[in-house]
Amino acid sequence: MRMKNARKDFPILDQSVNGHPLVYLDSSATSQKPVQVIEAVEAYYREINSNVHRGVHTLGTKATDAYEGAREKVRRFINAGSTREIVFTRGTTTGINLVARSYAIPRLQPGDEVILTPAEHHSNLIPWQQVVKATGATLKYFPLEADGTLDLAKVRTTITPNTRIVAIQQVSNVLGTVHPIKEIAKIVHENGGIICVDGAQSVPHMKVDVRDLDVDFLAFSGHKMCGPTGIGVLYGREELLEQMEPIEFGGEMIDHVDLTDATWKELPWKFEGGTPIIAGAIGLGAAIDYLESIGMEQIDEHDRKLARYAYEMLSQVEGITIYGPKENRTGLITFNLDDIHPHDVATVLDAEGIAVRAGHHCCQPLMRWLNVTATARASFYLYNDEADIDRLVKGIQKTKEYFGHVFR
Incomplete structure (x- = not known):
């Protein structure tokens, strides 16, 4: 499939x-x-709706x-070694919490250390805050460079033999930074530590190969990659998942139950208690088929090209x-206009038919690092093109004119 035909x-x-395309x-x-x-989701409900x-x-x-076929599609998509390493979850947040708790x-x-960056989404920050409170471990942070990137020399000096876990986003949802995972x-x-990667903003936009990256855990969400809401994936090395205990108990994840004890199914089902997210998984499988029909390398190139054009x-x-950095960023631009609150920017843009995000983007510590309370964010995907960026620029100019008139 050609990228230029994707929008249809x-x-x-x-x-x-609001009267605008x-x-x-x-x-x-x-x-x-x-x-x-x-x-694909409709066909499941219309033709084969049943428990699994x-x-x-x-x-x-x-x-x-169909459900287990979707798991195999995910395995292939991120190049995991086995479907035993693919756990279906409700999303990135659930996957990271599973690693934190289990x-x-x-x-x-x-004496143990958990290291993050100050740019982490709350979903990859709060679970680790709770971990150190529960265990007495220490929470540390990699220092960010002025443009929000990481210096590998400083990364090396921050990590010590006491570092047990590094939990880090592959791509920042605010800065667009691509970290060298x-x-x-x-x-x-x-x-001697392990690395847990938040792939929410990377897996939809670039080829992610867990074996090439040599990561221990990777969590991502279906709804950010053309799939349904409510479905996500936790990849974990099989030997690590084998050591972990479930944190949800009940139907589907059990092997044997008597009145005083129970045993669990093998991987990955021991982590999928209750009726699973069947339609969501099937929809995610269809989304992977769609993305692969275009090609993740082409999507990555397209998104980076739009980011450069927008910048x-x-x-x-x-x-x-x-x-964020001028170079090596994925398809988003976060910005502020002098003396105009980002919520006002987003409101005027919406009146022009342009949907952008405004707020702290679930990254309040990063907002403080940037010395702002909120920002506006425009993020792009395979269905966007340069004409959309041109509309954004015109909308921002109109925003400036409107507020210049109001406050004159």
Whole structure:
């Protein structure tokens, strides 16, 4: 499939908002869904709706095959070694919390270190705050450079033999920064620790190979990569997942139960208690099929090209501040306009049919590091093009004119 034809696959984009053709620039929050994914979810409910792993009837068998087929698609997509390493979750947040509660809390003790960056999404910050409170371990942070990037020399000096876990985003949802995960993982492993990666903003936009990166855990969400909401994935090395105990108990994840005790199913099902997110997993599988039909390398190139174009065009706007690095950023631009609150910027842009995000983006410590309370963010995906950026620039100019008139 050619990239330039992708937009037609997203029916929601064929509408007007406030009298203007919709320009959707909020894909970092959630991506839109192609008709292929919508139809796959509808087909499950229309044709094979049944619970999985339980019944021997025809619908149950078809539903189970589709559900487990989606797991294999995920395995192949991130190049995991086995489907035993692919746990379906509700999203990135659930995956990181599973690692924090099931792996970290039983193992950490006073003197151990957990290292993050100040730019982490709250979903990759708060779970680790709770870990150190529960265990007495120490929470540390890699220092950020002025543009929000990491210096590997400083990474190396921050990690010590006491570092047990490094939890880090591969791509910042505010700065667009792409961190050198493979190099960081090597340093972590040299010191005897493990690395847990927040892939929410990377897996949808670039080829992520967990074996090449040599990461121990990777969590990501389906809804940011053209899939349904409510479905996500935790990848974990099989030997680590084997050591971990479930944190949700009940149907589906059990092997044997008597009145005083129970045993668990093998991987990955011991972590998938209750009726799983069947339609979501099938929809995620369809989303992977769709993304692969275009090619992750092509999507990555497209998104970076749009980011460069947006950076160039927005840099020409007087009174604008753009956050994050100029080079090596993925498809988002975070900015502020002098003396105009980002919520006001987003409101005026919405009146022009342009959807952007405004707020702290679940990164309050990073906002304080940037010395702001909030920012506006425009994020791009495979269905966007340069014309959308041009509309954004015009909308920002109109915002400046409007508030210049109001406050004159």
